[in-house]
Each structure stands twice: as structure tokens, then as C-alpha cells.
Amino acid sequence: MNKRGGEGHPQKNGNVAQQCDTSANLSSPVIATFKVFQMELDTKHDKYERLVKLSRDVTIESKRTIFLLHRVTSVPDAEPLLNEADGKLCGVREKIGQIAEELRGEDIYQFHRAFTAGIQEYVEAASFQHYIRHRSLISLEEINASLVFKKGDEGSADTPSLEPRLTTFQVMPADYLLGVADLTGELMRLCISSVGNGDIDTPFQLSQFLRQIHDGFAYIGNTGPYEVSKKLHTLRQSLGKVEDACYALRVRGSEIPKHMLADVFSSRNTHMDSEEAVV
Amino acid sequence: MSVSNMFSYIQGFLSADQDVREDIRKVVQVLEQTAREILTVLQSVHQPSGFKDIPDKCKKARELFSTVRMHIADLKTKFPVDQYYRFHEHWRFVLQRLTFLAAFVVYLESEALVTREEVAQILDIEVVRDKGFHLDVEDYLAGVLIMASELSRLAVNSVTAGDYNRPLRISNFINELDSGFRLLNLKNDPLRKRYDGLKYDVKKIEEVVYDLSIRGLAKEAKSEQ
Numbered sequence: 001m002n003k004r005g006g007e008g009h010p011q012k013n014g015n016v017a018q019q020c021d022t023s024a025n026l027s028s029p030v031i032a033t034f035k036v037f038q039m040e041l042d043t044k045h046d047k048y049e050r051l052v053k054l055s056r057d058v059t060i061e062s063k064r065t066i067f068l069l070h071r072v073t074s075v076p077d078a079e080p081l082l083n084e085a086d087g088k089l090c091g092v093r094e095k096i097g098q099i100a101e102e103l104r105g106e107d108i109y110q111f112h113r114a115f116t117a118g119i120q121e122y123v124e125a126a127s128f129q130h131y132i133r134h135r136s137l138i139s140l141e142e143i144n145a146s147l148v149f150k151k152g153d154e155g156s157a158d159t160p161s162l163e164p165r166l167t168t169f170q171v172m173p174a175d176y177l178l179g180v181a182d183l184t185g186e187l188m189r190l191c192i193s194s195v196g197n198g199d200i201d202t203p204f205q206l207s208q209f210l211r212q213i214h215d216g217f218a219y220i221g222n223t224g225p226y227e228v229s230k231k232l233h234t235l236r237q238s239l240g241k242v243e244d245a246c247y248a249l250r251v252r253g254s255e256i257p258k259h260m261l262a263d264v265f266s267s268r269n270t271h272m273d274s275e276e277a278v279v
Numbered sequence: 280m281s282v283s284n285m286f287s288y289i290q291g292f293l294s295a296d297q298d299v300r301e302d303i304r305k306v307v308q309v310l311e312q313t314a315r316e317i318l319t320v321l322q323s324v325h326q327p328s329g330f331k332d333i334p335d336k337c338k339k340a341r342e343l344f345s346t347v348r349m350h351i352a353d354l355k356t357k358f359p360v361d362q363y364y365r366f367h368e369h370w371r372f373v374l375q376r377l378t379f380l381a382a383f384v385v386y387l388e389s390e391a392l393v394t395r396e397e398v399a400q401i402l403d404i405e406v407v408r409d410k411g412f413h414l415d416v417e418d419y420l421a422g423v424l425i426m427a428s429e430l431s432r433l434a435v436n437s438v439t440a441g442d443y444n445r446p447l448r449i450s451n452f453i454n455e456l457d458s459g460f461r462l463l464n465l466k467n468d469p470l471r472k473r474y475d476g477l478k479y480d481v482k483k484i485e486e487v488v489y490d491l492s493i494r495g496l497a498k499e500a501k502s503e504q
Contacts, residue, residue, distance in 0.1 A: 034459035109364035173292045216286030223293045
């Protein structure tokens with residue numbers, strides 16, 4: 001077979017046949033239908049890319065919000081920081097509104113993979129802020145309730161009969177779950193750094209809260225999506241660290257003067273941060 | 280809402296989801312069985328004896344498609360219609376096989392490329408998403424690509440069976456298909472991977488045509504017409 005391929009001559013016959021049908025091809029029904037497919041696929045891929053980009057923006061802004069919220073422990077008054085985080089989250093929601101707009105009339109599961117990372121990060125940031133403010137777990141409904149967007153306000157000014165369109169974004173339970181799993185990592189960091197600041201109460205509150213979340217995940221077990229079981233492992237590690245910190249506080253707190261506690265934890269703290277970076 | 284309430288709410292949702300998947304899996308299994316039966320019927324065209332009664336085989340296959348329609352109708356009732364893509368993975372494979380089988384039958388009957396509308400009609404599903412259970416364009420294209428490799432095999436076997444004419448027609452058909460696929464801008468996805476195999480099918484058929492031409496067998500076939 002190879003031998004024949006090398007010689008140009010024998011292929012001539014085939015080529016002639018091919019040439020005449022490619023010229024006929026341009027108007028053939030097959031080509032016409034494939035042009036339609038081309039358009040359909042391109043439209044879909046473009047939409048997918050736009051969603052990926054939006055999702056990436058959501059991820060970045062959410063991460064920044066989380067970093068901002070970590071500063072809460074080091075300042076005496078948390079309220080201004082929380083308000084700033086509110087502002088940031090508003091911006092994130094706007095982006096999610098754009099995602100919802102892109103998905104209008106589409107099957108959201110078709111594009112789910114494009115935006116799932118961003119949504120998880122948003123859940124993480126929103127629930128983190130909620131925890132710092134209310135010391136409780138934000139519910140799925142609360143998250144969904146904040147993701148209702150009004151569109152077409154300018155249009156309604158001219159034509160009052162036109163109702164402002166309501167676009168909602170529904171966070172899927174699986175995304176919520178994965179976001180909450182990420183939240184536990186942030187809570188662990190919050191716990192360790194608050195110990196570093198000599199805050200004795202927060203670690204105990206956090207360990208209680210983390211234990212509740214851990215129990216919840218244990219209850220779900222392997223009914224959830226595949227990623228959940230992976231995150232469960234990390235969650236266990238975080239819980240272990242927090243529990244260790246509480247243990248150390250209880251044991252040493254009784255003998256070491258309070259002002260020296262910071263020293264005890266500062267060495268632990270760096271050790272844990274480097275570990276966290278890998279995760 | 281307390282943490283444990285929240286988690287049991289989510290758990291309820293997840294187990295409902297699992298039940299739906301279980302139901303879908305059962306129906307898809309039956310569909311796969313029927314698809315294999317159709318394939319068995321159509322495979323006999325590769326045998327020398329099978330060449331003579333191609334119309335008969337197609338008729339038989341078409342009869343089996345009515346069973347497919349029945350099972351798909353069953354599948355449609357298993358999940359909410361607007362969540363097609365949520366469970367898409369479960370039937371994606373079998374739908375591609377069925378598209379291939381439908382395309383193969385239509386090719387054997389009329390030597391034309393089956394349209395997406397025709398496939399949808401044979402399977403009794405929709406073409407556009409808004410109307411319900413539909414045939415995704417990528418699945419249709421994947422099915423057509425499976426057919427291309429089946430045709431390259433058919434070209435070889437038709438020569439063995441003494442039909443020197445068919446490879447030439449298949450060659451034209453596949454070339455047209457190839458130039459059609461070249462119009463598409465595929466992403467790096469499973470469809471793209473499958474499309475990359477098309478060139479080997481094209482090559483194989485060209486070799487068959489070449490073998491026939493240098494031996495004058497193609498001409499013989501033409502004068503016979």
C-alpha cells in the first residue's frame with residue numbers, strides 16, 4: 001500500500017473524479033446542511049466561551065472578597081469591611097446576572113460545566129460573609145433569592161405596560177454543596193488566624209460549626225456527586241486542624257498567660273498556611 | 280435554617296436525582312439491546328450472500344426501529360423535558376448508535392446522507408430543543424461518522440463479493456461527507472476525535488478505488504451499467 005501512495009501517477013484517476021465532485025459539491029445538499037451545522041456549532045461554542053469568561057471573572061472577584069473577609073479578624077470593627085465585601089459581592093452578582101442572561105431560553109445543564117467553578121466560588125464567598133455576620137450557614141434559598149435580576153428598566157420608562165423582565169439564577173444543589181465544602185477551608189484559616197490574634201471564643205464556635213457541616217457531609221455520603229467525596233477528605237483535615245487548635249487552647253490556655261498564646265500559634269500558623277496553599 | 284436541616288434538604292434532592300438516573304439507565308439498557316439487534320441484522324450486508332437482499336435487510340431493520348420508538352417514548356416520560364442535558368450522558372452513546380443505524384439504513388436504501396430531520400423522524404424525536412426530547416447536532420454528526428467507517432468496510436467487502444461499482448459510489452459519497460465536515464470548526468472534544476478518524480476511512484476507500492482502477496475493473500463496472 002505504501003509503495004503505491006508514493007507514486008503520484010496512479011492517483012490521477014481518483015483525483016479527476018474527486019475534482020469534478022468538489023465543484024459540484026459547493027451547491028450540493030450535503031454541503032448546504034453542513035453549513036447549517038457549522039453555524040449552529042459556532043453559536044454554541046461562542047456562548048460557551050462567553051460563559052467561561054464570565055465564570056472566570058466571578059471566580060476572581062469572589063476570591064478577592066474572601067481575602068478581604070479574612071482581614072476581619074485583625075481589625076477591631078468588622079462592619080466597614082463587611083460592607084465593603086457587600087459591595088464586591090454586588091459586583092459578582094451583576095456578573096452572575098449576565099450569566100443568567102446568556103442562559104435565558106437555554107437548557108442550563110448544557111452549559112453547566114462552563115460556569116460551575118465560578119458559581120461554587122461565589123457560594124463560598126457569600127456563605128463566608130454570611131457566617132461572619134450571622135454565625136450561621138446560608139441556605140440555598142437565601143442564595144437563590146439574592147440572584148434575582150431585573151432587566152429592561154429603561155424600556156419600561158417609555159412603555160409602562162412593559163413589565164421589567166425578571167431573570168433568576170438557580171444555584172444547583174450540587175454546586176451549593178461543593179461551595180460549602182470550600183467554605184470549610186476558609187473557616188479553618190479564620191480559626192487559626194483568630195487564635196493568632198488572641199481571640200479565644202471564635203475557635204470554639206468555629207469548631208462547633210465545622211463539626212455540624214462535617215456531620216452533614218457524612219450524612220450525604222456518596223449519594224452526592226463524585227467531587228463531594230474528594231472534598232470530604234479535605235474537610236476532615238480542616239476539621240482536624242481546628243480541633244487541634246481548640247485542644248491546644250484548652251490545655252495551654254490554663255497555664256500560659258494569654259499574651260503569649262500568639263507565640264504558640266504563630267509557628268503552627270505558618271506551617272498550616274503552606275499546606276493550605278497546596279490545596 | 281439549621282445546618283442539619285439544610286443538609287437533609289440537599290440529601291433529599293440528591294436521592295431523588297439518583298432515582299431518576301436509575302430509571303433512565305434501565306430504559307437505556309433496553310434501547311442498547313435493540314440497537315444491537317438492528318446492527319446484527321445490518322451486519323449481514325457484509326457477507327457475499329447478503330448483498331443480494333439489501334432491501335430485505337433494510338425492511339427488517341426498519342421494523343425493529345418501531346421497537347426503538349416505543350422505548351424512546353418510554354424514556355421521555357422518565358424525566359422533566361427541560362432537563363434534557365442534565366441526563367444527556369446516559370443516552371448519548373445509544374443515541375449516536377441509533378443515528379448511525381438509521382443513517383446506514385437510509386444509505387443502503389437510497390445512497391443518500393440521512394438528514395437530521397429524517398433521523399428524528401425514524402426515532403420519533405424532535406430536531407429543535409424547545410419542542411422536547413431532541414437529537415443534539417453533535418450526536419447526529421457522531422452517528423454519521425460511525426457510518427463513514429462502516430461504509431469503508433462495506434467498500435472492501437463489496438469488492439470481495441464482486442460488486443465493483445459500489446466502491447466508486449461510496450468514494451464519492453464519503454468525499455462529499457469529508458468536505459462537509461471540513462466546514463465545521465470543531466473544538467477539542469470527542470466529536471473532533473472521531474472526526475480525526477474520518478481521513479483513514481477516506482484513505483481506505485481511495486485505495487480500494489485505486490486498486491479497481493489500475494486493474495481496469497472500475498471501467499468494466501461502468502460499461503456494465
